[in-house]
Amino acid sequence: MTGLINKYKSKLWVKILLILMVIGLAVTLxxxxxxxxxxxxxxxxxxxxxxxxxxxxxxxxxxxxxDLKTELGLLGxxxxxxxxxxxxASLSANRVNIFTPxxxxxxxxxPSRRVELSFSDGMVSRLVxxxxxxxxxxxxxxxxxxxxxxxxxxxxxxxxEVPQPLQDMLVAxxxxxxxxxxxxxxxxxxxxLIANIKEGGITQxxxxxxxxxxxxxxxxxxxxxxRKAQEALMxxxxxxxFSKSDILQGYINEIYLGQDxxxxxxxxxxxxxxxxxxxxxxxxxxxxxxxxxLVRGASxxxxxxxxxxxxxxxxxxxxxxxxxxxxxxxxxxxAKAQPLGIGERSVSSSKRYPAYLDLVRRxxxxxxxxxxxxxxxxxxxxxFDPLLQSTAEASLAASIGKQSGGxxxxxxxxxxxxxxxxxxxxxxIVGGADARYAGFNRxxxxxxxxxxxxxxxxxxxxxxxxxxxxxxTLLNDEPYSQELANGDIWTPKNYDRQDHGQVLLYKALxxxxxxxxxxxxxxxxxxxxxxxxxRLGIEQEIAQLPAxxxxxVGMTPIEVAQMYQTLSAxxxxxxxxxxxxxxxxxxxxxxxxxxxVEQRFDAIPVYLLRTAMQxxxxxxxxxxxxxxxxxxxxxxxxxTTNDLRDSWFAGFSGDMQxxxxxxxxxxxxxxxxxxxxxxxxxxxxxxxxxxxxxxxLPPENITISWVDRDTGQGSQESCDNAIPLxxxxxxxxxxxxxxxxxxxxxxxxxxxxxK
Amino acid sequence: MNMIKxxxxxxxxxxxxxxxxxxxxxxxxxxxxxxxAAPVYEIEQRPxxxxxxxxxxxxxxxxxxxxxxxxxxxxxxLLKRAQQQENQGDQQAAAASLERxxxxxxxxxESYFRLGELRYKQGLYEQARSLGQKALSLGAxxxxxxxxxSLVERASAAQ
Numbered sequence: 086m087t088g089l090i091n092k093y094k095s096k097l098w099v100k101i102l103l104i105l106m107v108i109g110l111a112v113t114l115x116x117x118x119x120x121x122x123x124x125x126x127x128x129x130x131x132x133x134x135x136x137x138x139x140x141x142x143x144x145x146x147x148x149x150x151x152d153l154k155t156e157l158g159l160l161g162x163x164x165x166x167x168x169x170x171x172x173x174a175s176l177s178a179n180r181v182n183i184f185t186p187x188x189x190x191x192x193x194x195x196p197s198r199r200v201e202l203s204f205s206d207g208m209v210s211r212l213v214x215x216x217x218x219x220x221x222x223x224x225x226x227x228x229x230x231x232x233x234x235x236x237x238x239x240x241x242x243x244x245x246e247v248p249q250p251l252q253d254m255l256v257a258x259x260x261x262x263x264x265x266x267x268x269x270x271x272x273x274x275x276x277x278l279i280a281n282i283k284e285g286g287i288t289q290x291x292x293x294x295x296x297x298x299x300x301x302x303x304x305x306x307x308x309x310x311x312r313k314a315q316e317a318l319m320x321x322x323x324x325x326x327f328s329k330s331d332i333l334q335g336y337i338n339e340i341y342l343g344q345d346x347x348x349x350x351x352x353x354x355x356x357x358x359x360x361x362x363x364x365x366x367x368x369x370x371x372x373x374x375x376x377x378x379l380v381r382g383a384s385x386x387x388x389x390x391x392x393x394x395x396x397x398x399x400x401x402x403x404x405x406x407x408x409x410x411x412x413x414x415x416x417x418x419x420a421k422a423q424p425l426g427i428g429e430r431s432v433s434s435s436k437r438y439p440a441y442l443d444l445v446r447r448x449x450x451x452x453x454x455x456x457x458x459x460x461x462x463x464x465x466x467x468x469f470d471p472l473l474q475s476t477a478e479a480s481l482a483a484s485i486g487k488q489s490g491g492x493x494x495x496x497x498x499x500x501x502x503x504x505x506x507x508x509x510x511x512x513x514i515v516g517g518a519d520a521r522y523a524g525f526n527r528x529x530x531x532x533x534x535x536x537x538x539x540x541x542x543x544x545x546x547x548x549x550x551x552x553x554x555x556x557x558t559l560l561n562d563e564p565y566s567q568e569l570a571n572g573d574i575w576t577p578k579n580y581d582r583q584d585h586g587q588v589l590l591y592k593a594l595x596x597x598x599x600x601x602x603x604x605x606x607x608x609x610x611x612x613x614x615x616x617x618x619x620r621l622g623i624e625q626e627i628a629q630l631p632a633x634x635x636x637x638v639g640m641t642p643i644e645v646a647q648m649y650q651t652l653s654a655x656x657x658x659x660x661x662x663x664x665x666x667x668x669x670x671x672x673x674x675x676x677x678x679x680x681x682v683e684q685r686f687d688a689i690p691v692y693l694l695r696t697a698m699q700x701x702x703x704x705x706x707x708x709x710x711x712x713x714x715x716x717x718x719x720x721x722x723x724x725t726t727n728d729l730r731d732s733w734f735a736g737f738s739g740d741m742q743x744x745x746x747x748x749x750x751x752x753x754x755x756x757x758x759x760x761x762x763x764x765x766x767x768x769x770x771x772x773x774x775x776x777x778x779x780x781x782l783p784p785e786n787i788t789i790s791w792v793d794r795d796t797g798q799g800s801q802e803s804c805d806n807a808i809p810l811x812x813x814x815x816x817x818x819x820x821x822x823x824x825x826x827x828x829x830x831x832x833x834x835x836x837x838x839x840k
Numbered sequence: 841m842n843m844i845k846x847x848x849x850x851x852x853x854x855x856x857x858x859x860x861x862x863x864x865x866x867x868x869x870x871x872x873x874x875x876x877a878a879p880v881y882e883i884e885q886r887p888x889x890x891x892x893x894x895x896x897x898x899x900x901x902x903x904x905x906x907x908x909x910x911x912x913x914x915x916x917x918l919l920k921r922a923q924q925q926e927n928q929g930d931q932q933a934a935a936a937s938l939e940r941x942x943x944x945x946x947x948x949x950e951s952y953f954r955l956g957e958l959r960y961k962q963g964l965y966e967q968a969r970s971l972g973q974k975a976l977s978l979g980a981x982x983x984x985x986x987x988x989x990s991l992v993e994r995a996s997a998a999q
Contacts, residue, residue, distance in 0.1 A: 141944055143914030192936035220914035313977050505973075507946040655977045657970070665939075674932070680955070684973045739947065780947060782979045 440516030595705025607633030723759030732762030739777030
């Protein structure tokens, strides 16, 4: 009986053994296929990199030495007395020598060069390059990356680019038997087994480099016996299929070496940039040793936070390498005498410009899938201008600080959007008072009433009726009321609570008279006004309510920027763009975003409107610009909403267009008008950064005529009340007011006879 | 369109005189010194064509719109490069050079015209026409003006 049971038992064991063998084989085959299919063409997910515009340098470029220095700083140049290597610059009082490393742009390769620059009057006055180029671009500043969900960032390197001492130290410290074992080290496992039995659990690993790679690349970090077995099996399989150098290269690209905010630094290539701001090939022995030290605990040995610990570990790495006979003792001693040599811990670039990157991301999402962006290592070139951005951030913060310093201690917020008039390039965006804060992006998401910012659309609608309206047409600014569909009576009031009677059209816009504008808008037809708004670039549906003529409609600052963009570009619509091109790692352009323009308004009405918008800044609601920006012609419009909830200014010069909004997130009163709030920020940005005043070229068929400033009647230039205004030829008023005296008057009389 | 290739050098003094006659509403431009100082070139479009250099003292008649922006030499060299790239059949590179020229001197009409001609050759007639209009709106004068007008007409007809 017992024999039978034993026989049965042994049969059972055989069966179990067989089943286990089959399972084991299946698992092995499965893991084998996983390894073969993934590691061979192993694609690490490489995040996309977002770049600013490159700084263009040529004789005559508007650039100060201070700005160039800032840019070089952002690019990680080191400042030396004599340039000998790429990435170095030397500065003296009026001269700069730069050794550029070169850069692959989407259109062509910018070679490495030695460059000498002289400056005068805020310009590059002389440019000498070693290859004779008269125009060059610096590398673009990296302004952020687009990472996969787990935020891994890396910069892939080939084993040939990895300094030999670094490879040797890595092997010496992490796996001295690497070149001889077959994936696992039996000696190590034995040692670990004993330790684990003593401790009564799995506490100690004995990982070869291969195992570490498998663990990091394929497996979770839990410590179970099953996982350990799986790791060992996969390590052996990996060794079966791939060479030692393939595995080492994989390890060098995979290993985790630091944390930059949410961004995980993977691989030695990126770690070198992150800690030293240099490519791996340029690191000193001491710096290489520090990176190897970080393998054991990037956080624990973080050289910024724990420099002593890091230094000790670095020296240990050097010592071990010497002991394992992989490093010369003298070289190690020399390296040990060096300081850590880490770069300054700068604010992570991914955190520096959250508002702009937010818009880049949204524009990318129209054309790409998330995983393409976060894993294909694309280079994304944008129009972002870090110098302009810092001016915009500082101007907004200073203004808000000043306002909040007063009794109005509420949470004043703001936003800025800056574009280039003719190309529609978005060059800077500030999303709030704290520009580093990556939360609510007011430039794109704060939808606020625009108030008088809408008015240019009404006046443009009028001026398009060339036969009916001129800048001197008299508009009625008497009290106005209109019955609404629901029977209510709408009676808009002027901001100054005054009625101005009959006013010239241009003046009604310049002084932002509500009564005249509401009446004009209603006369023109709300559908026509809204059509103009749409053609200016506003895509949202707006209800046809009378109050829209005074801006009772919510828009975001970026939408307002789109609308004023069309005015700044002489009536040519261009969609606002952040991105200029997207490039694949090999240098192939994946997609370019070409300049596209569309003439949406005739030259004459736009020219006349721009003339009136210049009057806003000269004599109207934006008159403060006469002393904030003396001798510099700009055009724009103030906007103030009920109870001073929103303070707006939108306008442009010849080379910049900007929209500034100030307000509170809770929609409370700011105590600011467009002129006392947003205009100040706007003026400060333009004072520092705009070089070209508005160039309002008169189209054909325009003549300048003098008219009386109150009645619009044709007037002689010498009359006290006369002002010059442009008219379409034939539309200018008849000369009715004559002020000339003496002989000149006689001449006039004769002229009259001849006519 | 067979364009006449010319190199015109306009003298600075004429430009200033032309500016100073502008009406009050034309902002007295604090004109960018570079744009002001740099001589105006019409780009040579076919190297084999004879160059016509108008001596500075030969004052041309002022055009109706006479204050189109001037471009720094860097832009001129980019336009030349674009022409070479186009001759080599690389339209994409040529477009990139022209757009770069536009970014550097966004009010220089010729860059838009040249980009418009390129778009025309690519069969993108709507853009070609718009870019021609843009060149005109920025005050293209003389040959450029005629060329841009012709581009607008041809592109409109082809559309």
